[in-house]
Amino acid sequence: MIVLQATQERLLAALQSVSGIVERRHTVPILANVLIRREGPQVQLTTSDLEIQVRLRTELEGEAAAFATTVGARKLIDILRTLPPQQTLTLDASGGRLVLKAGKSRFTLQTLPAEDFPLVQESPAFGPTFAVPQKVLKRLLGLVTFAMAVQDIRYYLNGVLFVAEGQRLTLVATDGHRLALASAELQVQVPRQEVILPRKTVLELQRLLAERDEPIEMRFAANQAKFTLGELEFVTKLVEGKFPDYQRVIPTTHRNVLVLGRGALLAALQRAAIMTSDKFKGVRLHLEPGLLQVAANNAEQEEAVDELDVEYTGDVIDIGFNVQYLLDVLGAVAADHVRLELQDGNASALITVPGDEHFKYVVMPMRI
Numbered sequence: 001m002i003v004l005q006a007t008q009e010r011l012l013a014a015l016q017s018v019s020g021i022v023e024r025r026h027t028v029p030i031l032a033n034v035l036i037r038r039e040g041p042q043v044q045l046t047t048s049d050l051e052i053q054v055r056l057r058t059e060l061e062g063e064a065a066a067f068a069t070t071v072g073a074r075k076l077i078d079i080l081r082t083l084p085p086q087q088t089l090t091l092d093a094s095g096g097r098l099v100l101k102a103g104k105s106r107f108t109l110q111t112l113p114a115e116d117f118p119l120v121q122e123s124p125a126f127g128p129t130f131a132v133p134q135k136v137l138k139r140l141l142g143l144v145t146f147a148m149a150v151q152d153i154r155y156y157l158n159g160v161l162f163v164a165e166g167q168r169l170t171l172v173a174t175d176g177h178r179l180a181l182a183s184a185e186l187q188v189q190v191p192r193q194e195v196i197l198p199r200k201t202v203l204e205l206q207r208l209l210a211e212r213d214e215p216i217e218m219r220f221a222a223n224q225a226k227f228t229l230g231e232l233e234f235v236t237k238l239v240e241g242k243f244p245d246y247q248r249v250i251p252t253t254h255r256n257v258l259v260l261g262r263g264a265l266l267a268a269l270q271r272a273a274i275m276t277s278d279k280f281k282g283v284r285l286h287l288e289p290g291l292l293q294v295a296a297n298n299a300e301q302e303e304a305v306d307e308l309d310v311e312y313t314g315d316v317i318d319i320g321f322n323v324q325y326l327l328d329v330l331g332a333v334a335a336d337h338v339r340l341e342l343q344d345g346n347a348s349a350l351i352t353v354p355g356d357e358h359f360k361y362v363v364m365p366m367r368i
Contacts, residue, residue, distance in 0.1 A: 001067060001092065001093045002062045002090055003036060003043075003063075003067055003091040003093050004036075004062040004090075004091050005060065005062050005090050005091075006060045006088070007085070007087065008083045008085050008087050008088075008089055009086065011080060011089055012077065014045055015034065015045065015076060017056055017208065017232055018034060018045050018056050019077060020054070020204045020207050021047055021048075021054060021204055022034070022049070023049070024074050030070060030116055031048060031050070032072055032073065032074065033072055033073060033111075033112055034046065034047050034071060034072075034073040035047070035048075035068065035114055035117045036070070036071065036114075037067070037068040038063075038068070039066055040064050040066075041064060042058070043062070044057050046117070048119065049200075050120070051198065051236065052120075052200065052201055052204065052234070052235070052236045052237070053119065053120035053234075053235045053236075054233070054234050054235075055232070055233045055234075056231055056232050057231050057233070058231050068115075069093060069111045069113070070112045070113070070114055071109050071112075072109065076100070076109065079107055087102050087103055088102075089102045096111060097110060098111055122224065122235055123221035123222070123223060123224040125221050125222065126219040126220065126224070127190075127191070127219060127220050127221065128191070128219070129217050129218070129219050130186055130187075130190050130217070130218055131218065132169060132184060132216060132218075133212070133213045133214065133215055134213070134214055134229065135210070135211045135212055135213065136184050137184075137205075137209055138206065138209040138211065139182075140169070140171045141160070141171065141205065141206050142206070143171075143182035143333070143359055144172065144173040144180040144181065145206065146173075146328040147178050147179060147180035147328070148160060148173045150175070150199070154176070155239060155241060156241030156242065156243055157175055157176065157244075158239065159173075159197050159198045159239045160172065160173045161194065161195075161243045162193075162194070162196075162197060163193070163194050164186070164192070164194075164218075165193070166186075166189060166192075167188070168183055168184070168186060169183060169184050169185075170182070170183040172246045177322070177325065177364050178329075178361070178363040179249050179250070179360075179361070179362045179363075180329065180332075180360075181359065181361070183358045183359075184358065193220045194243070195220045195238050196238055196239035196243055197225060197238065197239070198236065198237070198238070208229060208234070214229070216229050223238055223240075224237060249348075251343065251362065254347070256287070256312075256314035256315050256317060256342045257314065257339065257340070258292070258312045258341075258342075259311070259337055259338070259340075259354055260308065260338065260340070262333060262335060262336060262337060262338045263336070265292075265294075265330060265338065266330040268308060269283065269294060269326050272294050272306060272323060273324070273327065274304065276298060280298075281322045282320050282321070282323070282366055283295070283323040283326070283368075284318065284319070285318070285319050285321065286316075286317075286318050287310075287314070287317045288316045289313050289314070289316075290309065291307060292310045292312070293305065293307050294306040294307075294308070296323065315344070317345055318345050319342065319345040320366045320368035321349070321365060329361045333353060335353040335356070337353070338352070338353060338354075339352045345365065347365070348363060349365065351363065
């Protein structure tokens with residue numbers, strides 16, 4: 001039976017869109033496979049890791065009879081990558097195996113039964129659907145994902161908080177040392193919904209989103225989130241737990257304000273970072289009227305000092321930061337200028353973009 005027929009380019013793109021969550025080696029062998037299901041003219045490609053499920057529905061040529069099987073996703077992608085883009089490929093099912101034919105090349109692949117593939121049970125109680133352009137969500141994720149915790153014992157920090165309320169979608173991430181918040185307007189009014197997406201889900205979403213105006217639809221349930229991008233459907237479990245009250249963390253009364261060029265500050269910090277030690281990434285900022293000094297040193301008694309002329313008339317402040325926390329935010333923001341708000345050398349700093357109320361970044365100081 002001819003399961004499907006398509007060009008290398010089309011089949012490879014379809015498989016790559018669903019295979020980001022697939023590990024090459026898995027304790028459950030079938031989870032390294034992609035479920036291929038044929039129903040009339042439509043072919044479904046589905047992958048799962050028990051927490052996340054990605055499904056693509058598309059029309060491909062082939063015999064219309066109902067058929068389903070599973071085959072190693074990464075191996076199939078590796079084979080396709082070696083073939084010419086415009087070459088037409090055929091997947092045949094024969095005796096419990098799949099045979100991939102491409103020109104004079106032929107590959108016989110082992111399969112596992114489709115009925116053994118563990119599909120994610122979708123929640124029956126999703127909330128209302130709302131959507132934003134893909135490029136908007138991609139930008140929001142880019143502004144917060146670097147602040148996610150990595151394998152923190154406080155499991156609710158290992159992800160991104162999504163808050164939909166009224167006509168606004170807000171994303172928040174924190175690792176306890178810094179917090180990033182980004183928001184965008186929605187076209188529809190939605191009741192308040194608050195979910196925490198796991199780290200792996202967030203990174204996979206970032207990979208799938210394109211710089212396009214086409215919408216991504218979202219629906220949230222108590223224990224699941226569902227995203228739809230055209231032919232692609234993405235279902236994920238949520239992180240259980242209570243996210244910290246991020247509104248309380250954001251300073252509102254800092255009296256010392258400095259606006260300066262993002263590029264100049266980024267370059268000065270990158271130079272200073274060279275002189276920090278691998279474990280101790282500390283950098284000192286000395287701020288006085290008209291001047292910002294960036295300094296760092298290491299155990300070998302080496303030192304870097306950079307001075308920037310700035311328009312500043314506030315208090316004299318000496319404050320230390322993990323330089324990577326500053327480099328991350330300056331690398332994520334695309335604006336020409338950033339606004340730095342400080343209270344003193346011991347309080348957290350607030351970094352925003354002048355004229356943009358939709359982004360806030362709070363970073364705790366460190367003792368140097």
